[in-house]
Amino acid sequence: MSATVAPARPVVGSAAEGASSRSARRTGGGRRRVMTWVLSAVSILLFLFFVFPVYWMVNTSFQPNNEIRGSDVNFWPEEFTLRNYATVLFDPGRTPFLPAAGNSLVITILTVIIALVFAFLAAIAVTRFRFRSRRAFIIAILVIQMIPGEAMIVSVFRVIDGWHLLNTIIGLTLVYIATVLPFTIWTLRGFVNGVPAELEEAAMIDGCSRAGAFWRVTFPLLAPGLIATGVFGFIQAWNEFIMALVLNARPEMMTLPVWLRTYLVANGTTNWAAIMAGSTLMAIPVIVFFLLVQGRMTSGLVSGAVKG
Amino acid sequence: MTTVHRDLDPAPSAFEGERMMAPQPKPAGRRIRRIRGGLTPYSLLTPAIIVLALITGWPLIQLIVTSFQEFGRAQVFGAPPEWVWFENYANVLTDPVFYAVLLRTLAFSAACVVLTMVFGTLIALMMMRLPKGFRILLSVGMLLAWAMPALTATVVWGWMFDTAYGVVNYILVNWFGMEEFFQHSWLIDPLSFFLVAGIIIVWGAVPFVAFTLYAGLTQVPDEVLEAAQLDGAGGFKRFRLIIFPYLKPIFLIVTILQIIWDLRVFTQIFALQDIGGIRALTNTLGVYIYQTSIAGGDFGQGGAIAVITAILLMSISIYYVRQVTKEEEP
Numbered sequence: 001m002s003a004t005v006a007p008a009r010p011v012v013g014s015a016a017e018g019a020s021s022r023s024a025r026r027t028g029g030g031r032r033r034v035m036t037w038v039l040s041a042v043s044i045l046l047f048l049f050f051v052f053p054v055y056w057m058v059n060t061s062f063q064p065n066n067e068i069r070g071s072d073v074n075f076w077p078e079e080f081t082l083r084n085y086a087t088v089l090f091d092p093g094r095t096p097f098l099p100a101a102g103n104s105l106v107i108t109i110l111t112v113i114i115a116l117v118f119a120f121l122a123a124i125a126v127t128r129f130r131f132r133s134r135r136a137f138i139i140a141i142l143v144i145q146m147i148p149g150e151a152m153i154v155s156v157f158r159v160i161d162g163w164h165l166l167n168t169i170i171g172l173t174l175v176y177i178a179t180v181l182p183f184t185i186w187t188l189r190g191f192v193n194g195v196p197a198e199l200e201e202a203a204m205i206d207g208c209s210r211a212g213a214f215w216r217v218t219f220p221l222l223a224p225g226l227i228a229t230g231v232f233g234f235i236q237a238w239n240e241f242i243m244a245l246v247l248n249a250r251p252e253m254m255t256l257p258v259w260l261r262t263y264l265v266a267n268g269t270t271n272w273a274a275i276m277a278g279s280t281l282m283a284i285p286v287i288v289f290f291l292l293v294q295g296r297m298t299s300g301l302v303s304g305a306v307k308g
Numbered sequence: 309m310t311t312v313h314r315d316l317d318p319a320p321s322a323f324e325g326e327r328m329m330a331p332q333p334k335p336a337g338r339r340i341r342r343i344r345g346g347l348t349p350y351s352l353l354t355p356a357i358i359v360l361a362l363i364t365g366w367p368l369i370q371l372i373v374t375s376f377q378e379f380g381r382a383q384v385f386g387a388p389p390e391w392v393w394f395e396n397y398a399n400v401l402t403d404p405v406f407y408a409v410l411l412r413t414l415a416f417s418a419a420c421v422v423l424t425m426v427f428g429t430l431i432a433l434m435m436m437r438l439p440k441g442f443r444i445l446l447s448v449g450m451l452l453a454w455a456m457p458a459l460t461a462t463v464v465w466g467w468m469f470d471t472a473y474g475v476v477n478y479i480l481v482n483w484f485g486m487e488e489f490f491q492h493s494w495l496i497d498p499l500s501f502f503l504v505a506g507i508i509i510v511w512g513a514v515p516f517v518a519f520t521l522y523a524g525l526t527q528v529p530d531e532v533l534e535a536a537q538l539d540g541a542g543g544f545k546r547f548r549l550i551i552f553p554y555l556k557p558i559f560l561i562v563t564i565l566q567i568i569w570d571l572r573v574f575t576q577i578f579a580l581q582d583i584g585g586i587r588a589l590t591n592t593l594g595v596y597i598y599q600t601s602i603a604g605g606d607f608g609q610g611g612a613i614a615v616i617t618a619i620l621l622m623s624i625s626i627y628y629v630r631q632v633t634k635e636e637e638p
Contacts, residue, residue: 150594151614178363
């Protein structure tokens, strides 16, 4: 961890940290301290680089459009306004925001629920049972994920068109379920594997049926994994762009990414403030969800990075 | 009936969504008991298999079939497709535009992968040495960039690089006195277009690489490093002889994922073209498939390009699949 922390700093932490900083003390101080300061300065620059676009999006979205088209650039909204948000939300243009947001929400939630149920069943099958073609199924799941979506747009378009499901909620939902399913199965499989089958066996000795043992013992332990996987499916479906662009191009059936793209093409270079307000509205749920779940998903390995 | 089974970690796959998930630690050498369940496992798998067969399998077959057919607008409206066998492939493989797109995609992806891996590795190494407060600060910044949807990120960067009112031109002119960037168009020139696209992609991909490698780095035992230090190994030597061998498996998998993701890049290029690039000069494979088939209406030719792209990507990902399934029991 902070193995090379400057010797002058009080070291709090694990025994390993203490031990390594003792060795750092031995190899001595000045150069390392300078190094730490240089790295700290670099880390601030990197922080600014990573954060700036997010900051700039929000900053622009709160400024009047004529203000951002001046000769000066405002790094803080001098004239704070919510007008851009009102424009995006309530302007009944050719591509209104709210129906697109509604479509996105319905499609995303349906996708997450159905994919979670299907994936959960499949995950139980591959983790708790031995059967022929188990390995084949796992490899198939991996291989399917490798098929590039861009290559599939044409044929998915034709298949969905053949079922008369273009520009429908069902059509896009079906495609999204198939898209997130392999990933969801793969992740849930990891979570189910993480719960020892011995726990179930213990419950069975105490008189539970196998299904009952699974339901009463393993399922509650899986809840965090299910939630986390569901949130990632949510983010995935919410952000998906190519399939939505091809399958749901009709304005009233658009999802948010397609809406943003259409809005950009219609208002690009004339109303960046409104485009930034729309971008913010689309990005905020994803960022919030992501930050909520990221800690849990990576807690095993990057706990130091996420929780500090 | 028990089997000894060392489980594999749910490593990130090529699927876009897993960009967001760092791999989890392996449960070390645990025994997992699996029972024979007769038809139960098959019935549990049925819903997933039906959906995948209908929405992934069937279109995949269609894709391959179409790539051997003459399939244009007339066929979309009901005319029977004509079998032309390898004509589409011959057309694609003799088309200089295809090679231009292919080369552009390969060169651009290579640049993005190298930059992402270099910056990701450097940041991961840096995080090991940063005081805690700065490490958290940097992590928060990277998490925000990581969480940003690709489309909104592209739109925002496009606005930052705007010709007339973009903050990048403003800073270059007013802070650094580079007058040549007054009203400078970043997207008209293809090379400069790919510079901007590269910045967007690397900006979005570095956090995943940095966090994953940092996670790997924290697994390197302190004692080994300490012993090497006592034996007089310098910083670079320690990295080459100790840290890198520990990191190699993670490093390889992350690199392959980056290659696959960057080769199939679509959203960033497509949206940036909307903002101001010249499509014909900036198409990458993914966008080219869309342009040929959906926008251009030639499904046969688009299918052939798609199959070629898929084969290219699958051949790269075979290594990944083998790595991930290496320890899977037969």
